[in-house]
Amino acid sequence: MRISRRSFVKTTVYGSAAAFAAPAILSEGALGADAPILVGSLHDQSGPIAASGAPMVDSLIVGIDEINAAGGLLGRPLKLVHYDTQSNIQMYSQYAQQLALKDKVAVIHGGITSASREAVRPTFDRFKVLYFYNTLYEGGVCDRNTFCTGTTPAQTVEKLVPYAMKKSGKKAYIIAADYNYGQITAKWMTKYVKDNGGEVLAVDFFPLDVTNFGPTISKIQAAKPDLVLSALVGGNHTSFYRQWTSAGMKTQIPIASTTFGLVNEPSTLDATESDGVLGAYGYFEELTTPASTAYVKKIKAKFPDVPYISELAAATYEGFYLWAAGVKAAGSIDRQKVIEALEGGISFDGPSGKVVIDHPTHHAIRNAYLADVKDKKWSVLETYSQQKPLDTAGVCDLVKNPAENQQYVIKI
Amino acid sequence: MADTAIPCAEGPIRSMELAIIIALDVLNGAASLVLLCLGLAVIFGMMRIINLAHGEFVMLGAYATVISANAGVNIWIAMLVVAPVFVGIVGIIVERCLIRFLYGRLVDTMLATWGLSLFIIGLVTTVYGNTIKGVPTPLGGFSIGAYRSSYYTLFLVAMALLLLALIYAVLRYTRFGLISRATMQNPGMAAALGISPSRVYMATFGIGAAITGLAGGLLAPVSGVVPTMGAAYVAKAFITVVGGGSAIIAGTASASMLFGFINQIGAYFTTPVFGEVTLFLSAIILIRLLPQGISGRFFKRNL
Numbered sequence: 001m002r003i004s005r006r007s008f009v010k011t012t013v014y015g016s017a018a019a020f021a022a023p024a025i026l027s028e029g030a031l032g033a034d035a036p037i038l039v040g041s042l043h044d045q046s047g048p049i050a051a052s053g054a055p056m057v058d059s060l061i062v063g064i065d066e067i068n069a070a071g072g073l074l075g076r077p078l079k080l081v082h083y084d085t086q087s088n089i090q091m092y093s094q095y096a097q098q099l100a101l102k103d104k105v106a107v108i109h110g111g112i113t114s115a116s117r118e119a120v121r122p123t124f125d126r127f128k129v130l131y132f133y134n135t136l137y138e139g140g141v142c143d144r145n146t147f148c149t150g151t152t153p154a155q156t157v158e159k160l161v162p163y164a165m166k167k168s169g170k171k172a173y174i175i176a177a178d179y180n181y182g183q184i185t186a187k188w189m190t191k192y193v194k195d196n197g198g199e200v201l202a203v204d205f206f207p208l209d210v211t212n213f214g215p216t217i218s219k220i221q222a223a224k225p226d227l228v229l230s231a232l233v234g235g236n237h238t239s240f241y242r243q244w245t246s247a248g249m250k251t252q253i254p255i256a257s258t259t260f261g262l263v264n265e266p267s268t269l270d271a272t273e274s275d276g277v278l279g280a281y282g283y284f285e286e287l288t289t290p291a292s293t294a295y296v297k298k299i300k301a302k303f304p305d306v307p308y309i310s311e312l313a314a315a316t317y318e319g320f321y322l323w324a325a326g327v328k329a330a331g332s333i334d335r336q337k338v339i340e341a342l343e344g345g346i347s348f349d350g351p352s353g354k355v356v357i358d359h360p361t362h363h364a365i366r367n368a369y370l371a372d373v374k375d376k377k378w379s380v381l382e383t384y385s386q387q388k389p390l391d392t393a394g395v396c397d398l399v400k401n402p403a404e405n406q407q408y409v410i411k412i
Numbered sequence: 413m414a415d416t417a418i419p420c421a422e423g424p425i426r427s428m429e430l431a432i433i434i435a436l437d438v439l440n441g442a443a444s445l446v447l448l449c450l451g452l453a454v455i456f457g458m459m460r461i462i463n464l465a466h467g468e469f470v471m472l473g474a475y476a477t478v479i480s481a482n483a484g485v486n487i488w489i490a491m492l493v494v495a496p497v498f499v500g501i502v503g504i505i506v507e508r509c510l511i512r513f514l515y516g517r518l519v520d521t522m523l524a525t526w527g528l529s530l531f532i533i534g535l536v537t538t539v540y541g542n543t544i545k546g547v548p549t550p551l552g553g554f555s556i557g558a559y560r561s562s563y564y565t566l567f568l569v570a571m572a573l574l575l576l577a578l579i580y581a582v583l584r585y586t587r588f589g590l591i592s593r594a595t596m597q598n599p600g601m602a603a604a605l606g607i608s609p610s611r612v613y614m615a616t617f618g619i620g621a622a623i624t625g626l627a628g629g630l631l632a633p634v635s636g637v638v639p640t641m642g643a644a645y646v647a648k649a650f651i652t653v654v655g656g657g658s659a660i661i662a663g664t665a666s667a668s669m670l671f672g673f674i675n676q677i678g679a680y681f682t683t684p685v686f687g688e689v690t691l692f693l694s695a696i697i698l699i700r701l702l703p704q705g706i707s708g709r710f711f712k713r714n715l
Contacts, residue, residue, distance in 0.1 A: 224558075
């Protein structure tokens, strides 16, 4: 028999189409009533951001175990599909496709830095997979497929700045990391200082590999501010707090920070270097509400080596339970039905208190807390109940424009 | 900004104080560079090994200090003894297992030591985790008028000078210094005169590593100690060593002074971002004008 080019191409195309489709058809058939519901996870477990990512995955595992122990969701067990993104944006893109196309998970929780979120969000939009971003960030994401459960500046910075100014004075000096988070947060700080009748003496940005803060410390001394507002990020920038203390400035000018504590600074720095630093987040491990202590106990029982359990971990736990509540209310894991259920004002009483999904922004209405460091631990000073994501609400209305899909850079 | 509010009579005093503080910053920047670069200058300048794991040697020194200090060892012993001894031993092991097969193969040493740096980062992360470690800065602060600085800054400057003097003395006045210089110049001739070049290489690499470890130990109290901290140092160290040229002492000292000055003054009068930019720009211009480095032109006969 002679094989013509045409027939060869034809058989090859049909054959490979069948081969490609086979697993999908087979798995479709195998997905009976008892097959597990897959929960996707994209978090850094190695590389510079691993200290933040580890407790987030721990939270997901504990949440899944709890739901499975209680009989699962819609009568089906949950199963975690986790990929370590290695603090590498390329890995995020790659594993996002894998979760959406190969693993076909029902939902994805993940993303830590804003850069990583923006790398994966379009992928999940395109392949129509529900996405939860459970990290505090600069605000402005407006996307019906995405739910952001962490705090935004209107919920934390807006509380931190006036509190610090009332305590110390009206002249502020801002130091921040030189990438989108630091730049945007510095803008928010400037806005809130001015709103409260204060003055910003200077704003300095630092690349992430700066380790010598000598000239900056001299500059701050020359400017004589009443307080320093810091959005410094990462291990290298921790040098600032040590050099600041060793120059004897710690007792002279107080510091308030939107990032201090996210990589466990209070317990790793010396008490003289961290005492009195002010911070505001959506959750602190030291919160003594019954829900919080129970949650911390559960995580520590299963993962004794867990680093500090920060807002990132608590918001992941709460984001997971909000999704589960959405599935229960919808009676299905279908993306559209779950989104509609969540938009109906689903809430969850988590470790940080009540968390409600805000329909117009797809962000969370949640409690915020203000604390200062005392003897290597946070001591919570103020509780701000049920704070709305007003920054994002100013630009984003998904009730009016459900088809919107972008991150607004909020003009300040 | 603030100057307008200051009465005229105080003006000159104030600016004197500021000048002293800025001078201290410059000295501090130069001293940190000297400490960071000396070990690399020995390894790269003398042995022509491009050690991309240099930053990780700094990191190991910092970890050795932090961990032994937190285990109860006196902080000074942890910095000045534990860090250099530990990293020196690591250096000798690395030389025996890896580097000695690669002498004269410049590009291969880059690849091998880059792999080594990834390995060390991975190992330290696995053992100690990814969180920041630290020891408090010893010594206190002092004030110059309205400004404050720390005694530790002065201590770093003193250590940098001491180390420069020590290496100069060893290379210039001891038998070991003579032998090692001879071996670097002409290993064949040295071997013919009854010296084992392999042993000299091993010792020199070990000493370079130990100096780097000492730098890590000394910088540990004023930096955030994490497994990935080396990356912040390695580029600057290489630029300084290349800018300094082949004379270990004169080259490192002059290049550190120059780049430290440019970086700190740039950071003070503009922003930290431009401080870094001016440093790299001036390095490019320097290498264009003086391809052999500063000591290739000005301190030809020096060490």
